[in-house]
Amino acid sequence: xxxxxxxxxxxxxxxxxxxxxxxxxxxxxxxxxxxxxxxxxxxxxxxxxxxxxxxxxxxxxxxxxxxxxxxxxxxxxxxxxxxxxxxxxxxxxxxxxxxxxxxxxxxxxxxxxxxxxxxxxxxxxxxxxxxxxxxxxxxxxxxxxxxxxxxxxxxxxxxxxxxxxxxxxxxxxxxxxxxxxxxxxxxxxxxxxxxxxxxxxxxxxxxxxxxxxxxxxxxxxxxxxxxxxxxxxxxxxxxxxxxxxxxxxxxxxxxxxxxxxxxxxxxxxxxxxxxxxxxxxxxxxxxxxxxxxxxxxxxxxxxxxxxxxxxxxxxxxxxxxxxxxxxxxxxxxxxxxxxxxxxxxxxxxxxxxxxxxxxxxxxxxxxxxxxxxxxxxxxxxxxxxxxxxxxxxxxxxxxxxx
Amino acid sequence: xxxxxxxxxxxxxxxxxxxxxxxxxxxxxxxxxxxxxxxxxxxxxxxxxxxxxxxxxxxxxxxxxxxxxxxxxxxxxxxxxxxxxxxxxxxxxxxxxxxxxxxxxxxxxxxxxxxxxxxxxxxxxxxxxxxxxxxxxxxxxxxxxxxxxxxxxxxxxxxxxxxxxxxxxxxxxxxxxxxxxxxxxxxxxxxxxxxxxxxxxxxxxxxxxxxxxxxxxxxxxxxxxxxxxxxxxxxxxxxxxxxxxxxxxxxxxxxxxxxxxxxxxxxxxxxxxxxxxxxxxxxxxxxxxxxxxxxxx
Numbered sequence: 001x002x003x004x005x006x007x008x009x010x011x012x013x014x015x016x017x018x019x020x021x022x023x024x025x026x027x028x029x030x031x032x033x034x035x036x037x038x039x040x041x042x043x044x045x046x047x048x049x050x051x052x053x054x055x056x057x058x059x060x061x062x063x064x065x066x067x068x069x070x071x072x073x074x075x076x077x078x079x080x081x082x083x084x085x086x087x088x089x090x091x092x093x094x095x096x097x098x099x100x101x102x103x104x105x106x107x108x109x110x111x112x113x114x115x116x117x118x119x120x121x122x123x124x125x126x127x128x129x130x131x132x133x134x135x136x137x138x139x140x141x142x143x144x145x146x147x148x149x150x151x152x153x154x155x156x157x158x159x160x161x162x163x164x165x166x167x168x169x170x171x172x173x174x175x176x177x178x179x180x181x182x183x184x185x186x187x188x189x190x191x192x193x194x195x196x197x198x199x200x201x202x203x204x205x206x207x208x209x210x211x212x213x214x215x216x217x218x219x220x221x222x223x224x225x226x227x228x229x230x231x232x233x234x235x236x237x238x239x240x241x242x243x244x245x246x247x248x249x250x251x252x253x254x255x256x257x258x259x260x261x262x263x264x265x266x267x268x269x270x271x272x273x274x275x276x277x278x279x280x281x282x283x284x285x286x287x288x289x290x291x292x293x294x295x296x297x298x299x300x301x302x303x304x305x306x307x308x309x310x311x312x313x314x315x316x317x318x319x320x321x322x323x324x325x326x327x328x329x330x331x332x333x334x335x336x337x338x339x340x341x342x343x344x345x346x347x348x349x350x351x352x353x354x355x356x357x358x359x360x361x362x363x364x365x366x367x368x369x370x371x372x373x374x375x376x377x378x379x380x381x382x383x384x385x386x387x388x389x390x391x392x393x394x395x396x397x398x399x400x401x402x
Numbered sequence: 403x404x405x406x407x408x409x410x411x412x413x414x415x416x417x418x419x420x421x422x423x424x425x426x427x428x429x430x431x432x433x434x435x436x437x438x439x440x441x442x443x444x445x446x447x448x449x450x451x452x453x454x455x456x457x458x459x460x461x462x463x464x465x466x467x468x469x470x471x472x473x474x475x476x477x478x479x480x481x482x483x484x485x486x487x488x489x490x491x492x493x494x495x496x497x498x499x500x501x502x503x504x505x506x507x508x509x510x511x512x513x514x515x516x517x518x519x520x521x522x523x524x525x526x527x528x529x530x531x532x533x534x535x536x537x538x539x540x541x542x543x544x545x546x547x548x549x550x551x552x553x554x555x556x557x558x559x560x561x562x563x564x565x566x567x568x569x570x571x572x573x574x575x576x577x578x579x580x581x582x583x584x585x586x587x588x589x590x591x592x593x594x595x596x597x598x599x600x601x602x603x604x605x606x607x608x609x610x611x612x613x614x615x616x617x618x619x620x621x622x623x624x625x626x627x628x629x630x631x632x633x634x635x636x637x638x639x640x641x642x643x644x645x646x647x648x649x650x651x652x653x654x655x656x657x658x659x660x661x662x663x664x665x666x667x668x669x670x671x672x673x674x675x676x677x678x679x680x681x682x683x684x685x686x687x688x689x690x691x692x693x694x695x696x697x698x699x
Contacts, residue, residue: 106504108584108614108651111469143508184505186584213650214475214503245645258582258648259556259611262637266661267678269640278641280648311561313527313541343561344541367562368680 001210004047006089007224008188010207015179017172017190019203022091025087031072034090035062044071047087048080051124056080061093099192100161101128101136104180106187112140112178115147115173117155119162121192135159147177168201169193176203183221185212196257229288233277237296242279242289244296249274250307251378252297252335254290256281256315264309266366276303285315290323291330298333305336305378309367312343321349325356336360336377340370404531404576405596405603406494406522406553407435407470411535414439414459414468414492416475416483424450424475426498426539430472432540435535439466441483459483459490472537473497474530480524481506488519496537497523497587504650507585512519514587522586525649527579528559540577548573550686551597553590554609555582555616555649559637559679563609566683570688575603582611582649590620598628606629606683608673610664612638613652617664625671631689634668634675635682636661 003011009019023034024047035042046058053059058080060071078085101121105243107114118136120128129136137158152170157352161169172193180188188206196202215222237244243258247265251273255261258280265275277300281293297306310320320341327333339361341349350363362377364370413430417423418440428451431437439454439462446457456462459471471487473480473495480499487495502524514521522529528538533547538559545564550572553562557579564577578593580586590608597603606628610617615635624632639661641647643654654660665675674689676682 106508107586108616109619111508111585113508142512143505144512177513181505186504186505211504211650213501214505216478217503245642245647247640247642255558257556257558258652259554259559259609259637260562262556262611262647262652263562263635263679264557265641266637266639270677275640276643278647283573311558311565313558313561314539315558342565343544368678401685 001212001215001221001224002049003210004049004087004207005045005206006047006087008208009089009203011179011183012176012203012206015175015182017203018178018201019206020091020094020213022089024091025072025088027087027382028069028072028076031088031090032065032068035065035068038090038092041065041093042068043091043093044068044075045091046075046078046080046085047088047089048083048085050081050083053080053099058085069377071173071175082360094194094204095197096194097197097199098162098195100159100169101191102176102193103187103191104177104185107140110140112116113143113177114157115139115141115151115177117159117161117169117173120221125191141177146181147174162195163198165195165201172201172203183208184211184217185209186211233296233300236299237279240292240296242293242296244277246300247275247277249276250302250304251374252276252300252303253298253309254281254293254306255280255309256285256311257342260309260311264307264367264371267371268307268375271368271372271375272373273378276300281315285319285323287319287323287326290320294324294327294333295331297333298335303335305338305374306333307374308337308339308341309370309371310341310343312341312346316344317341317346317349318352321352324361325352325358328358336362338362338364338370338374338377340364340367403600403602404534405593405600406531406576406578407529407535407537408531409534409539410469412436412438412467412469413537414441414466414471415464416441416459416471416473418442418450418453418474419445419448420474420581426474427453427472430536430538433536435537438465438468443634457462459486459492463490463492469493469608470537471495473499473524474516475499477501477503481510484510484521485513488514488517493519495519495521495587496526496528497521498526498528498538499523502583504564504584507583511585511587520592522578523581525583526581527560529578530574531576532574536577538579540579544568545575545577549575549604550607551575551600551603551604551605552577552607552609553593553597554579555611555651556609556637563607563635563679563682566679567607567686570683570687572683572686582651584614584651590616592622594620594623594628594632598630603630604693605633605686608632608634610634610636611649611652612636612641612647612654612661613649613659615658618667621667621671621673624673630671631693633682633686633689634673635679636664636675639677
């Protein structure tokens with residue numbers, strides 16, 4: 001889960017990482033109250049999960065109440081790269097002497113946390129590395145011993161930061177590592193890490209990604225909305241515990257197992273189709289889960305045909321068939337379905353489908369064949385929406401359900 | 403021969419009294435795997451269809467000579483269970499559990515590096531050596547014994563590729579699922595090294611997916627250390643950046659972790675990459691023919 005800036009800063013503050021004094025706000029009045037509380041001048045910042053907020057006019061300096069009110073009104077509701085601003089963060093303005101960059105990331109290759117410090121900051125990390133590779137120092141941390149003083153010294157001397165702030169930057173890094181571990185983060189990034197005119201260090205921005213698998217240990221974080229997707233299908237799927245990713249095509253996809261679903265998307269694309277979604281029904285899905293999944297897929301109005309690609313291991317194909325039949329009972333889908341069932345109880349599943357005589361449901365023996373079929377049907381539906389489908393592969397006559 | 407699991411496997415199942423744990427433990431036993439014991443704290447002294455249950459791994463190892471552990475407990479207990487198995491002297495730990503916190507996996511991984519135990523998984527389907535032993539959830543009836551070693555980050559995709567290979571008459575020496583998490587206990591390289599040394603394996607199929615750079619590292623290793631033909635598949639060519647595709651580890655971040663980059667890394671080292679599971683089986687057939695005729699000369 002990606003957190004918004006202010007949510008990250010609140011976690012930082014909890015662990016003693018120095019941040020500017022600030023308050024969240026969801027309305028103009030709240031923003032004005034927040035501005036009065038932190039004092040002037042202050043900065044009104046749009047809380048959205050995209051870069052380039054400043055350029056888009058989503059970060060403004062307020063010198064008095066009138067300006068705070070004006071800026072808050074302008075920024076709330078603004079769209080930044082497709083993200084509507086619903087929340088603001090109002091914080092005390094800081095004077096900037098130097099801008100550094102600091103982060104802890106999950107290094108999957110080394111299988112250790114990696115600390116990063118650069119004497120250049122305030123631009124994105126790729127740009128830092130391009131502009132001045134020598135300015136970036138990276139050090140791995142053994143998770144069994146944690147972040148030690150020597151790690152901080154290696155980073156500080158390696159990055160060549162100003163010698164008078166080596167100690168406070170080291171202290172900030174230690175607190176940041178504590179945040180990274182105690183909050184089960186996959187990423188904590190401070191950019192810029194600010195050195196103020198009176199040589200204090202502050203985390204001026206916060207980018208935090210939490211490990212979804214560890215949210216059970218962090219009930220407060222689990223309640224946060226985060227800066228994630230506002231997509232209605234993705235929200236619906238999340239509520240139902242389904243692994244769903246919205247894409248922009250018209251072929252709805254349901255499969256079991258992440259790898260097989262990814263592979264299905266690729267094969268559909270390869271034969272000329274455009275997947276509408278990724279949906280992993282997971283291992284051991286029961287009929288009810290399948291029915292709910294169909295509902296989520298069809299809630300995307302762009303979907304003109306749906307492909308079921310199931311290779312049952314834990315998942316039983318007869319349960320999948322039952323779920324599809326139930327979905328037809330409940331929501332009478334208006335688009336064609338192509339179903340490929342292999343694996344555990346595949347024969348039973350195919351028999352159930354044949355007996356149910358669902359309108360507009362076609363079975364295919366192979367993944368490739370099923371992909372070709374669904375792409376053809378999806379395209380046909382866009383062009384003509386024929387009343388009667390080709391009967392050749394149909395498991396039953398296209399009769400109304402009884 | 404086969405790798406990791408076989409006739410010598412003496413399996414102890416952590417979480418054997420749970421619904422999934424008992425179901426798959428019994429499936430594995432029915433396949434012929436020696437399931438010698440189980441561990442569930444508080445249920446020591448009971449049995450699951452004749453398999454004795456112990457309170458601790460230490461008791462299970464002492465009482466039944468278990469040398470392999472399968473971990474089936476819920477995510478919040480899994481790291482503890484893996485560490486316990488290692489502490490009790492188990493040599494091979496296969497963790498099926500999905501959803502273990504990444505920081506727990508980091509600690510487990512770095513701790514195991516200091517000893518000799520091997521971890522496969524977590525979030526993996528297990529290991530099948532057809533006609534010898536099955537440890538995990540792979541539907542064994544789809545696979546026959548043969549000369550193709552398969553190593554994969556995904557479960558069901560493994561079945562798909564195995565099925566395409568079977569349609570062409572191939573069997574498998576072993577099928578190893580290394581799992582889709584950010585910190586897998588065993589990498590492609592660890593398993594490929596075993597297949598290279600295994601006399602029964604004549605062809606290696608690597609099934610990867612987006613995220614991380616394990617496939618790129620495998621490509622380097624294959625170029626330097628592997629004499630047997632390797633055929634690869636990568637899932638996720640059409641995956642959008644920034645979205646986690648089901649597996650915690652399957653995410654394209656920035657320009658790294660893309661399927662295209664992985665396929666290019668493998669192809670630049672002479673590993674052929676099929677664009678669909680069907681194509682992988684076709685390439686495997688060609689590669690094995692070429693290898694057999696070269697070996698015969």
